[in-house]
Amino acid sequence: MNLTLRVWRQKNADTPGKFVEYRANNISPDMSFLEMLDVVNEELIKRGEEQIAFDHDCREGICGSCGLVINGRAHGPLAATTTCQLHMRTFKDGDTIAVEPWRARPFPVIKDLVVDRNAFDRIIQSGGYISVSTGGAPDGNAIPIPKDDADKAMDAAQCIGCGACVAACKNASAMLFVAAKVSHLSLLPQGKIEQDRRVLNMVTRMDEEGFGNCTNIGSCEAVCPKQITLDNIARMNRLYMEALFKGILS
Amino acid sequence: MAVSAQSLQPSRAGILSLIWRSSLGKKYVMAITGLGLFIFVIAHMLGNLQIYLGTDKINTYAETLKSTPALLWTVRIVLLVIVILHIIAGIQLALANRRARPQAYSNKKVVASTLADRTMLISGLIILAFIVFHLSHFTLGFVNPQYLHYVDSMGRHDVRRMMIIGFSNPFVSVFYIVSMGLLLLHLSHGVSSCFQSLGLRSTRTIGFFDKLAKVSALLVFLGNCSIPLAILAGILK
Ligand code: HEM
Ligand code: FES
Numbered sequence: 001m002n003l004t005l006r007v008w009r010q011k012n013a014d015t016p017g018k019f020v021e022y023r024a025n026n027i028s029p030d031m032s033f034l035e036m037l038d039v040v041n042e043e044l045i046k047r048g049e050e051q052i053a054f055d056h057d058c059r060e061g062i063c064g065s066c067g068l069v070i071n072g073r074a075h076g077p078l079a080a081t082t083t084c085q086l087h088m089r090t091f092k093d094g095d096t097i098a099v100e101p102w103r104a105r106p107f108p109v110i111k112d113l114v115v116d117r118n119a120f121d122r123i124i125q126s127g128g129y130i131s132v133s134t135g136g137a138p139d140g141n142a143i144p145i146p147k148d149d150a151d152k153a154m155d156a157a158q159c160i161g162c163g164a165c166v167a168a169c170k171n172a173s174a175m176l177f178v179a180a181k182v183s184h185l186s187l188l189p190q191g192k193i194e195q196d197r198r199v200l201n202m203v204t205r206m207d208e209e210g211f212g213n214c215t216n217i218g219s220c221e222a223v224c225p226k227q228i229t230l231d232n233i234a235r236m237n238r239l240y241m242e243a244l245f246k247g248i249l250s
Numbered sequence: 251m252a253v254s255a256q257s258l259q260p261s262r263a264g265i266l267s268l269i270w271r272s273s274l275g276k277k278y279v280m281a282i283t284g285l286g287l288f289i290f291v292i293a294h295m296l297g298n299l300q301i302y303l304g305t306d307k308i309n310t311y312a313e314t315l316k317s318t319p320a321l322l323w324t325v326r327i328v329l330l331v332i333v334i335l336h337i338i339a340g341i342q343l344a345l346a347n348r349r350a351r352p353q354a355y356s357n358k359k360v361v362a363s364t365l366a367d368r369t370m371l372i373s374g375l376i377i378l379a380f381i382v383f384h385l386s387h388f389t390l391g392f393v394n395p396q397y398l399h400y401v402d403s404m405g406r407h408d409v410r411r412m413m414i415i416g417f418s419n420p421f422v423s424v425f426y427i428v429s430m431g432l433l434l435l436h437l438s439h440g441v442s443s444c445f446q447s448l449g450l451r452s453t454r455t456i457g458f459f460d461k462l463a464k465v466s467a468l469l470v471f472l473g474n475c476s477i478p479l480a481i482l483a484g485i486l487k
Contacts, residue, residue: 006356019356072359103353168361170368171347173273200260203274212350213273213343215367216443222362231452238449240274247265 001027001088004096005040007052013108013116019098022052029089033076034059034066036088037099053112059084061225064160067167068113069100074164074223082162082225102163104172106209119209120161120177126205127198128181130190149187156184158226165220165228171212176220178206179232186239196243203240273346276339281444283336288441290329291433292466295473298413301486305410309402312409337378344371366439373432380429387416414481423478430474437467 003024010017024040031039034056041051057065066083070076076086091097101109106119157180165176182199185191191198214233221230260268269275297315300308315322366373386392397416400408417423441463445451451459480486 069355072355072357073361098356100355103351103355105350105352170351170363172350173347175273200265200268203272204268207271207273210350211273212347213277214447215343215347215370216439216446217364217367218362229453230446230456234446234449234451236449237274237277237447240272241278241449244265244268244275247260248262250262 001029001091001093003027003036003088003091003094006096006098007112008100009052009112010101010109012111017109017112027088029087031088032059032084033068033070033086033088034084053110053114055114056084061085062160064162067102067115067162067164069102069167071098074102074167075162075225079222080225080227082160085225102167104163104166104211106172106174106211107163107166115163117161117163119211120163120174122209123174123178123202123205124181127194127201128185130185130194132190143189145188152231153184153187156180156187156228156232159184159224159228160226162225164223164225166211168219168223169212169214170217170219171215173214173220174206174209174211175214175233175236176224176228176230178202179236180228182236182239183232186235195239196246199236199239200243200247203236273343276343277447279335279339280343281447283332283339284440284444286332287329287336288437288444288466291437291470295470298477299473301410301413301477302480305402305408308410308413309404309406309408313406316407333381337374340371340374364439366435367443369435370439373436376432377429377436380425380432383425387422388412413477414486417478417481420482423482426478427475430471433474434467434471437470438464441466 001024005022005024006019007022008017009020022040022044024036027036027039034054037052037054044051054068055065057063059066061082061084064082067075068083070083070086075081075083076090078086078090099113101107101113102115102117104115107115107117110116159177159180161177163174163177166172166174169175182195182202185198186195216230216233218230221228269278297311298308300311360368383393387394388397391398394416397412398407400411400415402408402411417426442451442456442459443463445459446456477486
């Protein structure tokens, strides 16, 4: 396949970026999107030009490093697919493909397509954990958990923190990410204990980082590679309200 | 008062202030005030549709409202407060959303989004302009002071005559109808959205709430627009 790429090039957060056109020639339809970028970068090295910087790690859809906005859609055109799992057969020979970084104030560009997603780590640090002394692994069935709750918690725990929800949201809101973490922990008995403090602190941190506000559209859910649903946001809305009431009445 | 993300036990005052200061809290304010305005819009429409039942019915209805000033003023003050909260919260949320994405995408694909949800602020602001005009028109009589002095055969304020003369002006009627079109847009997203903001919607029930929003928004549009249209068409005279 032969393709034309319009790639966002930006030196760092303080320098304005711009689109630059590149040819991607002799691309196999079985390559992943990242492998295609590797081929383009090899070509750039040969020509002595600066490579395109992009983030990646596992390349198997589980680490959440590889977010790119491809033709205006986070992680490209396929549902439930990370950029590293997107294959070039999804595109047609001769296509022009625009590639941009996640765009949100809390995700400043480090270089080209790489953004700083430490804001997510700071949200996790503010409450996305349970406080227990670690020791020997407890017996898996020591605490009975209703199957329904376990399923919902596991669905929420699928979140890989890639940030596609923020990238796709017209308001750059991080509600789907935070709601997935809040839900995953608060649905389980070990996480229930700190549920009020967790949701209050994580939402406060989310706001302080400068993410936008959810307007209940669902673009996040549509692009999420792990298909986290808006149900989690509704649950976070309930948990937050409950925590406010308890905090005011106690 | 700031509640640090690291503090384990935010104070009670700190928590109370989160209702207005936090993103989720402000969305509760948005949802509750929006729902309140929606309920008012329905009640207001049902009241006015009595124009089809003849002069006596609608003028009696207006007289009843005015003869219970305690109730009338309670409702007016509550409405004023919630409309102000809705507008301030709406503008603040929209500004924060704009700040959160300083650099736009080159060719953003619209995913799962509709015209209605992308235009909530602008439809809301035009509805605000409409509310100001509407109050000046029929409640305060700024547009035509004569309106408040029409009297029916029983010596009551002749609301029916005021409506018929008011809507006989096609420019006025068109402005009302256009505004109702924007309210249709606003409610077709808002009435479902507010249940999500309050944590009452789920994958199982989203279909129901989306339908409720679209159907009720359409009924509000048709019911309200029927009055100026019937007057312009000479059906009500
Ligand atoms: C009759 C008048 C109005 C009614 C019945 C109404 C109703 C609603 C409802 C039900 C919502 C959904 C709340 C939620 O998302 O949780 C909403 C949202 C909103 N309204 Fe209104 N509204 C009215 C007037 C206004 C005005 C005057 C403004 C002007 C600023 C406005 C701006 C907004 C905005 C910005 C949103 C948030 C949109 C979103 O979150 O997606 N509205 N409205
Ligand atoms: S590189 Fe790990 S999810 Fe794509």
